[in-house]
Amino acid sequence: MTTTETTPKPATRRPRKKNASVLFDVPGPRARRRNHLLTVVFSLVFLGVLALLIWKLNQKHQLDGKLWKPYTNADVWQNYVWHGLWNTLKATIVAAILALVFGVVFGIGRMSDHRWIRLPAGAVVEFFRAIPVLIMMFFALAGPPIIADAFGRVISPLSGFEAVVAGLTLYNGSVLAEIIRAGINSVPRGQAEAGYSIGLRKSGVMLRILVPQGITAMMPAIVSQLVVLLKDSALGYIIAYEDLLNSGFYQVKSNYGNLIPAAIVVTAVYVAMNMALGYFANWLERRSRRSGKSAARSLGTGTGAPPAVGVGSL
Amino acid sequence: MNLHQLLDFAPVFDHLGQILSGFWTTVRLSAATAVFALIIGTAVAGMRVSPIPVLRAAGTLYVNIFRNTPLTLILLFCGLGLRDTLGLWTNADASLSGYWLSVLGLSVYTAAFICESLRAGINTVPLGQAEAARSIGLTFNQSLRLVVLPQAFRSVIAPLGSVLIAMIKNTSVALVAGSVEAAAVMKQMFDDVGGTIPVFLGFAIGYMILTLPTGYFFGWLAKRMAVSR
Numbered sequence: 001m002t003t004t005e006t007t008p009k010p011a012t013r014r015p016r017k018k019n020a021s022v023l024f025d026v027p028g029p030r031a032r033r034r035n036h037l038l039t040v041v042f043s044l045v046f047l048g049v050l051a052l053l054i055w056k057l058n059q060k061h062q063l064d065g066k067l068w069k070p071y072t073n074a075d076v077w078q079n080y081v082w083h084g085l086w087n088t089l090k091a092t093i094v095a096a097i098l099a100l101v102f103g104v105v106f107g108i109g110r111m112s113d114h115r116w117i118r119l120p121a122g123a124v125v126e127f128f129r130a131i132p133v134l135i136m137m138f139f140a141l142a143g144p145p146i147i148a149d150a151f152g153r154v155i156s157p158l159s160g161f162e163a164v165v166a167g168l169t170l171y172n173g174s175v176l177a178e179i180i181r182a183g184i185n186s187v188p189r190g191q192a193e194a195g196y197s198i199g200l201r202k203s204g205v206m207l208r209i210l211v212p213q214g215i216t217a218m219m220p221a222i223v224s225q226l227v228v229l230l231k232d233s234a235l236g237y238i239i240a241y242e243d244l245l246n247s248g249f250y251q252v253k254s255n256y257g258n259l260i261p262a263a264i265v266v267t268a269v270y271v272a273m274n275m276a277l278g279y280f281a282n283w284l285e286r287r288s289r290r291s292g293k294s295a296a297r298s299l300g301t302g303t304g305a306p307p308a309v310g311v312g313s314l
Numbered sequence: 315m316n317l318h319q320l321l322d323f324a325p326v327f328d329h330l331g332q333i334l335s336g337f338w339t340t341v342r343l344s345a346a347t348a349v350f351a352l353i354i355g356t357a358v359a360g361m362r363v364s365p366i367p368v369l370r371a372a373g374t375l376y377v378n379i380f381r382n383t384p385l386t387l388i389l390l391f392c393g394l395g396l397r398d399t400l401g402l403w404t405n406a407d408a409s410l411s412g413y414w415l416s417v418l419g420l421s422v423y424t425a426a427f428i429c430e431s432l433r434a435g436i437n438t439v440p441l442g443q444a445e446a447a448r449s450i451g452l453t454f455n456q457s458l459r460l461v462v463l464p465q466a467f468r469s470v471i472a473p474l475g476s477v478l479i480a481m482i483k484n485t486s487v488a489l490v491a492g493s494v495e496a497a498a499v500m501k502q503m504f505d506d507v508g509g510t511i512p513v514f515l516g517f518a519i520g521y522m523i524l525t526l527p528t529g530y531f532f533g534w535l536a537k538r539m540a541v542s543r
Contacts, residue, residue, distance in 0.1 A: 022436065022444040022462055024365050025454070035366055042368045060400055131521045132486035134497050135514070142509025150320040227382070234384030238490060245387055250394075259399045263391055267383050274382035 057260060067258035071265065076252065084247030085269060091161060091233045091243065095168035096226055102173025107180030108206070121177075128174040133232055137167035137239050160241030164233060172229045176222060179299065183218025184210050186296040217296035220285035227277045231270070244269060325507040326516040336499030337520050343416055343485040343495055344524070348478055350421035355428025362433055373429070380426040385487050389419040393491040412492025419491055424481045431477055435470030436462070468539040475532025479525050486521075496520060 027035060057063050070076045109121030128136070140163040148155040158166065187210050195205035236243040237250065249266040253259050288298045326333070361373035380388070392415040396402045439462050447457035486497035500517045507513065 021363070022439050022441050023363055023458065025448070027365060031365075038366050039368050042366065042372075046368070046372060056400070062399065127518070127522075130483075130525045131518045132483040132497060134486040135500055135517055135521070138497070138501055138504060139509055139514040142504040143511065143514060146508050146510055147320065231382070231384040234386040235487065237386055237390070238487070245384060245390070249387065250390070253394065259395050263387075263395060266387065267379070270384060270387065271379060271382040275378060278382070 062260045067256075067261050070252065070256045070258060071261065076256075080252045081244070081248045081265065081269070084242060084244035087161070087242050087247065088230070088233050088236075088244040091164045091168065091236060091241070092226075092230045095165045095172065095233070096229055098165065098169040099173040099176055099229065100222075102169055103176025103180050105177075106174065107177035107184070110177065110181055111184060113202075125174040125177045128170045129178070133167045133171045134235055134238060136170055137163050137235060140166040141239055160236060160239055163239055164236040164241050164243070167235070168229055168232055171232070172225060175225055175228075179218050179221045179225060180214070182299055183214040183221070183296065186217045186299060187213045188295050191295055213294040213296050216288045216291065216294035217298050219288060220281045221299040223277060223281035223284060227274045227281070230274060230277065234270075320510075321512060322510065323512040323516075325503070325510065326512050329503055329507075332499055332503070333496070333516065333520065336494065336496040337524070339413070339493060339495040340482070340485050340524065343413070343420065343488055343493060344478075344482045346417045347420040347424060347481055347485070350417060351424035351428055351481065354421055354425035356432060358425060358429040359432035359436075362429060363436055377426045377429055380423055381430070383423075385419070385423050385484055386490060388423050389416060389487055389491040392416070392419040397492075409492075409494065412488075412494070416485070416488035416491040416493040416495075420481065420484060420488065424477065424484070427477045427480070428474065431470055431473040432466070434473065435466040438469045439465045465541050468536075468541050471532060471539055472536035475529060475536065478532070479528050482524050482528065483521065 025031075054063065106121045106125050109117050110125060112118045112121070140158055141160075142157070145155055145157050184206075191209050191213065192205050195209040200208065233243055234245040237246040240246070242251075244266060248269070249262050252262040252265075256262075285298050288294065358373050358376050361369040362377070364370060364373075393412070396418075397411060397415055443461055443465065444457055447461040452460065485493075485495055488495055489498035489501070496517060500513070503513055
């Protein structure tokens with residue numbers, strides 16, 4: 001008789017009930033009745049708030065049909081909304097590419113074995129992460145001619161577009177540097193050691209082992225950061241760059257006096273773009289958690305930028 | 315090359331009073347926003363994890379709208395929309411109405427992020443903890459109060475710190491709603507004395523004095539309160 005080794009089945013846990021949550025038990029009959037009652041009560045409360053809002057807006061003539069009239073005109077879409085959207089996307093895409101380059105350079109620089117590369121790279125990253133994007137944009141706009149003047153040169157000031165891109169690049173590049181560093185660090189140490197043991201050099205370990213696996217882990221976080229970049233491009237309004245907020249909301253509102261419709265249209269465009277990017281990030285995260293190609297754990301999409309100096313570890 | 319002109323710190327010290335009053339407004343905005351954003355954020359987080367579908371849907375709607383809308387748009391709407399068009403807070407004097415409109419805009423925006431951090435914290439508590447609490451006979455309230463929420467709050471300290479630091483930096487946008495805080499003072503100084511490196515550095519250091527200690531404090535607190543699992 002041959003003994004066939006029976007591999008023990010992995011212990012399967014009892015499947016959870018569908019609605020099991022750490023906070024609540026599955027409701028029984030009484031709780032269900034109470035929940036139904038509360039559903040009705042809160043529905044009425046929300047409807048009441050909505051009705052009050054509509055009544056208030058109507059009182060100020062903000063809901064009149066004629067305020068939507070400009071949006072039946074193709075020129076308004078063409079000259080204001082699409083014009084602004086194109087400028088926003090232009091600034092976002094250029095800044096995203098530059099920020100990625102900045103992030104790769106400073107993220108890898110911060111992991112260097114040489115102190116004279118590591119420390120300055122770290123200082124730059126932490127400086128730009130600790131100050132608001134807006135004051136970088138102000139300085140990008142006002143600073144260069146004055147600095148050039150001190151060197152006896154004359155240069156024209158940066159355009160609004162360049163200032164927006166500069167501010168977005170420096171801030172988001174620094175955040176991406178942290179994401180890239182965390183992504184590379186999330187690859188288990190054994191991977192790098194295995195690389196060295198088969199005779200790869202530092203650059204080979206980085207390029208052939210750490211980066212390919214790290215990218216899978218950091219992609220969701222990078223795409224999440226692009227949402228921040230896209231939203232921050234609206235700061236361009238403050239420095240008079242004709243972005244979606246400036247052209248699609250402020251100018252439309254100023255020319256046609258339709259504040260509420262303009263706000264609704266522009267908000268819808270921003271929310272749609274950002275939610276699409278957000279879903280893409282979540283999809284990437286699910287995919288990278290599923291795939292067995294990387295030994296690194298996905299950094300996740302999180303709720304924002306990696307922690308500031310001193311706040312926890314990523 | 316004219317180093318003296320490039321690194322002339324005199325304008326910073328000449329306008330020190332103005333700069334400090336700008337940062338004082340930044341601090342006041344941050345403090346009030348932190349309080350209101352925590353209250354609204356906790357309420358919305360409660361809605362998002364509640365067993366009542368209507369509340370969950372409303373919470374999700376709130377977070378999706380305010381998290382995905384640029385803060386500049388929200389604050390601009392507070393200034394142009396709520397004050398100029400709908401006539402809220404118009405009777406107060408200009409700087410006060412600008413302050414409270416900024417606090418309102420910053421609070422509703424930051425609350426969406428606080429809600430998401432809190433919800434993520436609740437999700438880090440393993441289901442087994444709640445099941446164990448029930449199985450030793452704790453009631454719903456006891457298991458929430460003694461087991462689930464203490465663990466959730468501790469794991470949420472570091473993310474909340476990050477959100478609050480981002481909020482401090484975001485107060486710079488409040489100038490579009492009419493607050494004269496540090497960024498507005500800096501813009502004014504750039505117009506008056508020019509955008510020199512010392513002026514920029516002065517304001518950058520001012521912001522770092524606000525953000526870095528906050529970061530270290532929350533890092534220390536998070537480490538101290540960490541749940542060992």
